[in-house]
Amino acid sequence: MSITEASPVEALSIQNLRIELASGRAARPVLAGVDLVVHKGETVGLVGESGSGKSVTSRAALGMLPDGAKVTGQVLVDGQDILAADKKQLRQIRSHQVAMIYQDPRSGVNPVRRVRQFLVEGLVASGTDKKTALARCASLLESVGIRDPATVLEQYPHQLSGGMLQRIMIAAALSSEPSLLLADEPTTALDVTTQAEVVSILDRRRADTNAAMLFVTHDLDLAAAICERIYVMYAGRVVEHQRTADLFAAPRHPYTRALLASTPRIEPGHAVEAVPGRALSLDESTPGCSFAPRCAHADELCTGGPPPLRQVGAADVACVRAEEMSVR
Ligand SMILES: Nc1ncnc2c1ncn2[C@@H]1O[C@H](COP(=O)(O)OP(=O)(O)O)[C@@H](O)[C@H]1O
Ligand SMILES: [Mg+2]
Structure with missing residues (x-):
């Protein structure tokens, strides 16, 4: 075979x-x-x-x-x-x-959008209603091992390390299953x-x-x-x-x-x-x-x-x- x-x-x-x-x-x-x-x-x-x-x-x-x-x-x-x-x-x-994760996580985010906005936009684009999307953000971050999602959701990309941002990209990429x-x-x-x-x-x-x-x-x-x-x-x-x-x-x-x-x-x-x-x-x-x-x-x-x-x-x-x- x-x-x-x-x-x-x-x-x-x-x-x-x-x-x-x-x-x-x-x-x-x-x-x-x-x-x-x-x-x-x-x-x-x-x-x-x-x-x-x-x-x-x-x-x-x-x-x-x-x-x-x-x-x-x-x-x-x-x-x-x-x-x-x-x-x-x-x-x-x-x-x-299909979702793609790139080498440079900064290339996939808008620098003037907070993490929460980035995640919500992705979820809404794949058909989730906004209220559900807002409610899911924290658990998405927890799913990639981020311990303090409430803080991270309010942050901008430049406040996060490359590794942290790549975790967020992974969470976003898999959010639409x-x-x-x-x-x-x-x-x-x-x-x-x-x-x-x-x-x-x-x-x-x-x-x-x-x-x-x-x-x-x-x-x-x-x-x-x-x-x-x-x-x-x-x-x-x-x-x-x-x-x-x-x-x-x-x-x-x-x-x-x-x-x-x-x-x-x-x-x-x-x-x-x-x-x-x-x-x-x-x-x-x-x-x-x-x-x-x-x-x-x-x-x-x-x-x-x-x-x-x-x-x-x-x-x-x-x-x-x-x-x-x-x-x-
Ligand atoms: N849009 C493009 N226009 C011109 N050349 C390209 C384009 N995309 C890739 N190439 C060329 O095609 C070859 C393969 O590229 P790529 O798939 O990026 O390689 P790898 O990811 O294995 O490093 C390289 O020589 C690259 O320069
Ligand atoms: Mg390549």
Whole structure:
């Protein structure tokens, strides 16, 4: 059985998504045929270096696409076709079914609105009447571990720390009980001690509301802490996809192996090695595997067209030499 086989209606189903920027601006597509599925109630990671296409992929689930881009493929949220939706349908989907949490919580708030107004506006937009919304604010803050909601509700964003604001964003995002939550580097802007706290609150609230989550991060270990499966992206393609434990035990793609080796670990004998070279920019394209120029295992097999994603052992992997890469 394929590891993505499941319910007939997925929380998120992306099939063969290809996004090319408006003509002449890039040498390769931003996304070159991405397939990704998040089952209902499941947490899935999307991992890769900066510029690999993670944010473009997650924003596509909200119907937010780069201006003038040529887009083909399919994006379904709860079975609804996002790429075919009109503005009104998209508004409806964004206020009821899908919520996004961004890296910088300050970008999502109006600096001159108190926390109470921010929460009430969100609740009203998703169909709650104002009186009920006002009554729910305090319990929303309590649900994300804020101990003194009465005080915090009267505060302005600049009076709150990044971690506190991100908790408020999590509370707001889940207040409409969306079936899908998109979290794009939600803790990257926070300091390390706050990061773990915010991730655990996010994971707990997601479980409470039974939402599915696409968790976007450049940090494999962070994804491993809460994700059941992980997709690894490189230069606009998914290059590997496995259940989390399998990915760590037997990474098949040389890029995944390099990412794992570049993570500091408290293990005897573990030497940290940066991924060699640099990521392919949008102005560069390669005839074969896009990772080949950085790959220690590349040979002539790797230049004959981009390797398709195929099943090898427990993995979906896009590498012609994947069979040889079974042991870490
Ligand atoms: N609206 C846009 N216009 C032009 N280029 C874009 C746009 N959005 C993303 N890109 C480019 O697409 C590539 C992938 O971006 P992104 O998805 O943000 O990467 P990631 O989130 O993995 O760091 C990057 O090279 C980025 O500069
Ligand atoms: Mg990003």
